Amino acid sequence: MDTLAHASPVEHGPSLGQRLAARGFDAVTLLVVPAAIFSLLLFVYPFAFGFVLSFEPKAGGDWLANYRRFFSDAFLYDTIANTLWLAIPVTLVNLLLAIPIAFRVRLMRNQRLLTTILVLPITLGTVLVAEGLLNYLGPQGWFNRTLMTFGLISQPLKLVHNYWGVFASLVITGFPFTFLLTLSYVTGIDPALEQAAATLGASAWQRFRHVYLPLLMPGLAITFCLSFVQAFSVFPSAVLLGEPAGSTRVISIAAAQAAFEEYDYSMGSAIAMIMGFVQLAIVVAVLASRGLFYRGPASGAKG
Amino acid sequence: MTIALSQFDEVRLDRVSRDFGALNALRDVSLSIRRGEFIALLGPSGCGKSTTLNCIAGLLPVTGGAIWLDKNRVDTLRPEERGFGMVFQNYALFPHLNVRQNIGFGLKMRGRPKAEIDRKVDEALSLVRLQGQENKLPGQLSGGQQQRVAIARAIVIEPPLVLMDEPLSNLDAKLRLEMRAEIRRIHNELGATTIYVTHDQDEALSLADRIVVLRDGVVRQVGSPKELYEAPAHFDVADFMGFRNKLKGKVVGIEGNRAILDVEGARISGVARERVSVGSTAYAAIRSDDLEVGEAGPNAIAATVDTIEYRGREFVGTAHSAGGLDFVFRSHVPVELGARVHLRTEDERILVFAEPVQGRQ
Numbered sequence: 001m002d003t004l005a006h007a008s009p010v011e012h013g014p015s016l017g018q019r020l021a022a023r024g025f026d027a028v029t030l031l032v033v034p035a036a037i038f039s040l041l042l043f044v045y046p047f048a049f050g051f052v053l054s055f056e057p058k059a060g061g062d063w064l065a066n067y068r069r070f071f072s073d074a075f076l077y078d079t080i081a082n083t084l085w086l087a088i089p090v091t092l093v094n095l096l097l098a099i100p101i102a103f104r105v106r107l108m109r110n111q112r113l114l115t116t117i118l119v120l121p122i123t124l125g126t127v128l129v130a131e132g133l134l135n136y137l138g139p140q141g142w143f144n145r146t147l148m149t150f151g152l153i154s155q156p157l158k159l160v161h162n163y164w165g166v167f168a169s170l171v172i173t174g175f176p177f178t179f180l181l182t183l184s185y186v187t188g189i190d191p192a193l194e195q196a197a198a199t200l201g202a203s204a205w206q207r208f209r210h211v212y213l214p215l216l217m218p219g220l221a222i223t224f225c226l227s228f229v230q231a232f233s234v235f236p237s238a239v240l241l242g243e244p245a246g247s248t249r250v251i252s253i254a255a256a257q258a259a260f261e262e263y264d265y266s267m268g269s270a271i272a273m274i275m276g277f278v279q280l281a282i283v284v285a286v287l288a289s290r291g292l293f294y295r296g297p298a299s300g301a302k303g
Numbered sequence: 304m305t306i307a308l309s310q311f312d313e314v315r316l317d318r319v320s321r322d323f324g325a326l327n328a329l330r331d332v333s334l335s336i337r338r339g340e341f342i343a344l345l346g347p348s349g350c351g352k353s354t355t356l357n358c359i360a361g362l363l364p365v366t367g368g369a370i371w372l373d374k375n376r377v378d379t380l381r382p383e384e385r386g387f388g389m390v391f392q393n394y395a396l397f398p399h400l401n402v403r404q405n406i407g408f409g410l411k412m413r414g415r416p417k418a419e420i421d422r423k424v425d426e427a428l429s430l431v432r433l434q435g436q437e438n439k440l441p442g443q444l445s446g447g448q449q450q451r452v453a454i455a456r457a458i459v460i461e462p463p464l465v466l467m468d469e470p471l472s473n474l475d476a477k478l479r480l481e482m483r484a485e486i487r488r489i490h491n492e493l494g495a496t497t498i499y500v501t502h503d504q505d506e507a508l509s510l511a512d513r514i515v516v517l518r519d520g521v522v523r524q525v526g527s528p529k530e531l532y533e534a535p536a537h538f539d540v541a542d543f544m545g546f547r548n549k550l551k552g553k554v555v556g557i558e559g560n561r562a563i564l565d566v567e568g569a570r571i572s573g574v575a576r577e578r579v580s581v582g583s584t585a586y587a588a589i590r591s592d593d594l595e596v597g598e599a600g601p602n603a604i605a606a607t608v609d610t611i612e613y614r615g616r617e618f619v620g621t622a623h624s625a626g627g628l629d630f631v632f633r634s635h636v637p638v639e640l641g642a643r644v645h646l647r648t649e650d651e652r653i654l655v656f657a658e659p660v661q662g663r664q
Contacts, residue, residue: 190393190395192391192393192395193395193397193398195360195362195382195389195391195395196389196391196395196396196397196456197397197408197412198361198362198381198382198383199360199361199362199382199383199385199387199388199389199457199466200383200388200408200409200412200456200457200460201383201386201409201412201413201460202383202408202409202412203383203412206412210397210408210412211397214399215398215399293399294398294399294440296398296399296440296442297398297442
């Protein structure tokens with residue numbers, strides 16, 4: 001083939017179309033164009049616009065003025081810690097709840113019914129869940145009234161307009177997503193592996209620890225990242241259920257205030273960029289740690 | 304060799320049953336397996352052979368009956384408490400562990416000291432002839448090598464009983480023959496007791512000391528390979544053991560252990576394996592190897608040749624009779640397609656069975 005092509009490259013060389021096809025480009029590749037345009041218009045352009053805008057401070061000054069202001073004002077830079085302090089525990093709680101439940105559900109016959117029930121909170125949206133929780137967990141809500149009726153508490157517990165209200169709302173809206181992802185990873189593991197481990201004398205805990213967990217780790221890392229990103233961008237429930245001026249003043253609130261209360265789009269963009277960078281840093285760290293684990297297919301044999 | 308399998312005298316299945324809802328996958332399976340035996344569970348798919356194995360291993364609870372290892376009842380134990388070694392159809396090797404870790408898994412779970420694990424794994428590696436591969440992951444091994452790892456992993460825990468679930472069905476034909484010999488060699492070297500599930504009669508005949516034929520969850524016949532091959536007790540067993548010619552006819556006479564059938568006007572006389580009576584419908588079963596092109600006369604039936612294949616030393620053909628019976632026969636001389644021939648065999652090569660009862664028996 002090569003010798004032929006060298007001998008008479010003009011007459012006998014493969015056409016441009018053939019050479020492109022050999023590299024995986026043919027007419028079908030054009031189908032990617034609408035998606036590319038879509039992401040260019042709705043993601044790449046706004047991102048690039050915001051990125052540039054963040055270096056053009058409204059109040060003047062040099063191009064890093066917005067960032068310098070963010071990191072010198074405790075009221076602003078504390079939002080990073082506030083957000084992480086919500087997002088990381090919430091994600092871990094969701095993941096730790098999802099794993100045992102997924103292990104149980106994997107054996108169930110009516111999986112579809114259960115998953116439908118679990119998906120409902122996603123479709124309801126965070127605002128509706130927040131409204132519901134305000135009524136349910138509030139000082140006059142069913143939860144406190146029931147506890148008081150049974151004499152378990154004498155004063156209503158303060159469960160909303162603080163950290164725990166936001167926490168509960170994030171668990172409720174985030175869990176189904178975490179669970180469904182975890183379930184798909186758990187059911188992707190060949191059950192014969194567990195049976196093999198059992199016949200080899202491994203107890204239920206040993207089977208989980210030595211067979212399932214190592215095979216699940218890469219999937220759990222991905223699940224963690226996606227759930228974390230979702231929790232990190234918390235906004236409505238932090239405002240409605242939390243104390244948006246205090247412990248649940250998350251970074252998205254800071255960005256919104258800058259952009260829509262101070263009308264400083266440049267500062268808002270800078271905060272959004274910082275928010276993106278923190279998320280990216282966590283996600284990269286978690287995904288990099290996947291390299292420590294086995295990442296091949298989760299079934300033993302080829303055929 | 305210090306891999307010494309735990310000793311016992313007998314594994315006994317006592318009327319073991321397994322229901323899946325309304326379906327009886329196993330019904331009253333009783334079987335006694337002596338130490339050192341190689342037992343094959345043979346039957347078509349869905350006959351309950353894998354269910355039997357899974358019940359013995361503890362992966363499926365039995366719904367009736369009991370399983371005994373000498374005086375100890377084991378069917379109430381969890382699989383990890385039974386300590387039977389099992390080789391799975393898809394090998395079920397742990398993909399994240401290398402060959403050495405896979406084989407040592409059972410010993411590690413038992414908390415054995417590292418030195419002992421290393422020594423036993425080395426022995427198991429040499430037994431299955433996989434030295435030099437111990438640091439590879441299962442995904443880097445060929446099918447035959449994966450199978451060897453699976454066997455080593457099951458025997459290194461020194462189980463009283465080794466259970467194998469169609470271990471060769473994922474291998475190509477050549478490797479299958481090779482591994483078949485390997486499995487028997489390992490069984491002999493260890494003095495293991497093996498229960499081997501297969502749907503391949505050749506595998507069962509060549510490997511087993513005793514074959515258990517299952518059908519619809521019921522034991523149909525237990526016997527040595529020779530007994531099953533030469534004297535299947537029922538029509539369905541004969542069908543499974545390679546009696547491919549099944550001639551339906553009417554019993555017209557009985558002489559001692561011989562039954563004489565009228566098959567499309569031809570007289571076919573054979574050894575009656577089941578009780579048949581004059582006037583009843585019966586089947587004459589003949590192996591394709593035994594049905595040859597010959598002269599018209601007793602035990603001969605006229606047929607038209609449909610296909611003929613050259614098989615080296617002989618020809619194998621198919622033919623049909625005027626009444627619609629299909630035959631598989633052999634011939635030492637080439638036969639023309641469409642030729643009218645007489646297919647015949649000797650009395651003692653024909654087994655006569657009663658008409659099988661429809662459905663479950």
